[in-house]
Amino acid sequence: MIALENVTKTYPKASRPSLDAVTVGIEKGEFVFFIGPSGSGKSTFIKLLLHEVQPTSGRVVVNAKDVTTMRPWRIPHFRRSIGCVFQDFRLLPNRTAYENVAFALEVIGKTKAVARRVVPEVLELVGLGGKEHRYPHELSGGEQQRVAVARAFVNRPLILLADEPTGNLDPDTSIEIMRLLDRINRTGTTVVMVTHDSNIVNQMRRRVIEIESGRIVRDQARGVYG
Amino acid sequence: MRLKYVLNEVLVGLWRNVTMTIAMIITLTVSLTMLGASVLLYLQVDEMKDVHYGRIEVSVFLRDDVTDAQRTSLQAALQRNPLVKSLTYENREQAYARFQRIWSDSPVLVTAVRPGALPESFRVKLKDPETYDKLAAQLKDQSGIGTIVDQRELLSKVFAIFGSVQKLALVIAVTMAVAALLLVANTIQVAAYSKRREVAVMKLVGASNWFVQAPFVLEAMAAGVIGSIVAFAALYAGRSVLFGGPSGALTTVLTPIPEGNMWLMLPLLAAVGAGVSGITAWFTLRFYLRV
Numbered sequence: 001m002i003a004l005e006n007v008t009k010t011y012p013k014a015s016r017p018s019l020d021a022v023t024v025g026i027e028k029g030e031f032v033f034f035i036g037p038s039g040s041g042k043s044t045f046i047k048l049l050l051h052e053v054q055p056t057s058g059r060v061v062v063n064a065k066d067v068t069t070m071r072p073w074r075i076p077h078f079r080r081s082i083g084c085v086f087q088d089f090r091l092l093p094n095r096t097a098y099e100n101v102a103f104a105l106e107v108i109g110k111t112k113a114v115a116r117r118v119v120p121e122v123l124e125l126v127g128l129g130g131k132e133h134r135y136p137h138e139l140s141g142g143e144q145q146r147v148a149v150a151r152a153f154v155n156r157p158l159i160l161l162a163d164e165p166t167g168n169l170d171p172d173t174s175i176e177i178m179r180l181l182d183r184i185n186r187t188g189t190t191v192v193m194v195t196h197d198s199n200i201v202n203q204m205r206r207r208v209i210e211i212e213s214g215r216i217v218r219d220q221a222r223g224v225y226g
Numbered sequence: 227m228r229l230k231y232v233l234n235e236v237l238v239g240l241w242r243n244v245t246m247t248i249a250m251i252i253t254l255t256v257s258l259t260m261l262g263a264s265v266l267l268y269l270q271v272d273e274m275k276d277v278h279y280g281r282i283e284v285s286v287f288l289r290d291d292v293t294d295a296q297r298t299s300l301q302a303a304l305q306r307n308p309l310v311k312s313l314t315y316e317n318r319e320q321a322y323a324r325f326q327r328i329w330s331d332s333p334v335l336v337t338a339v340r341p342g343a344l345p346e347s348f349r350v351k352l353k354d355p356e357t358y359d360k361l362a363a364q365l366k367d368q369s370g371i372g373t374i375v376d377q378r379e380l381l382s383k384v385f386a387i388f389g390s391v392q393k394l395a396l397v398i399a400v401t402m403a404v405a406a407l408l409l410v411a412n413t414i415q416v417a418a419y420s421k422r423r424e425v426a427v428m429k430l431v432g433a434s435n436w437f438v439q440a441p442f443v444l445e446a447m448a449a450g451v452i453g454s455i456v457a458f459a460a461l462y463a464g465r466s467v468l469f470g471g472p473s474g475a476l477t478t479v480l481t482p483i484p485e486g487n488m489w490l491m492l493p494l495l496a497a498v499g500a501g502v503s504g505i506t507a508w509f510t511l512r513f514y515l516r517v
Binding site: 073076077078079080084090092093103104106107108109151155 | 231423424426427428429430431432433434435437438
């Protein structure tokens, strides 16, 4: 599903590479934590998968497509197979929960009729039934992140990337979000989550990949934060 | 649905930053008006050249002491000449009658000139008005000729003035176009900045590049079209003022601008206005959004 082959990424003007000859493979349906200190290269990993940055050397393969050689005009379509959730939610403040999710459908060419059918369904799935018409500022942090998860998942992507999704949430809310991601993972979606949250990693007991200074220092099938 | 979305974005975009929009439209209008005036003048001068060059003659004035033999030999030479299309002879009485007719507005001038003071002449129409120099060279050896006047020379002076006016209009059009393009680029940047959250989400969920760019590009193109319509109205009003009625300032100098040429300006200006500002917007977005 995801494969990095000997990938090195050095940003211009950086003294050392953010990722240094990393090779890693993630199978379909896996749930993987990426952990490591700030600046260790976790975010670069996410950006490589989204084709936001290009590797300096090596190959990045996502959904059996070589991202490194992908033509720029194919990237938008490619991104539709990946859902993304971020620490800061990235919701549109002037749109309701329903509209935020529907927006993601509309801009990739789905009709309003499709949105009317699919959006309530996915909002129900993330536990926001009845709050469709609230604006982000009328929702709690956890609820806002649920909207973001709904938006990421509404296209039924093959991969869900979560970049510190619980970074702004209290422990109880974080656990609820993790249950949600776990549920999405059980539908067959590959989930890749970057986090600092040791409690969550220890509770979930999933595969843990630890990065330090751009190198993988640990890759454990049912790991803990360490 | 998508069309409705895009059109709505365009309207909201134009209204969001209405002062910039107005500045953009005004500069576009001035630029397009100048462009339209330049093109119209160009077409007009071309047409006038056709009309006037068809009418002009070379006047071969004879000396006062010309003999009958000289006159006959000159006439024969002109009739034989392959450059000459037609030839008419004007004696002193005819010249005076014509003089009276042309200057009938100025009786003082007419009374000041005695009948018979004007020289007799041959009026020559050339097959090709450009061959005047050749004819002049061929007539050099003939005796009895006073002066040869080529009307084309007078006309070229007039056309040279029109040419300069036209070039000036074009220079103003280009200068204003540069200002307009900078304003378009700036407006689009502001628009893209105010919608940066939407754009970020669109890119994240995989909206196609054209879908992200279309509202901005169409916004610029709409401004271009509005500018071209105002410019067309300005040209139309300008024509009415300059050519309308007998008192119009240019009626005596220029032939009237045909309606067809006038209406040709609307699609021309709209295409130039929309095309140029749309392309500018698209280039701006390529650098600004990196989509």
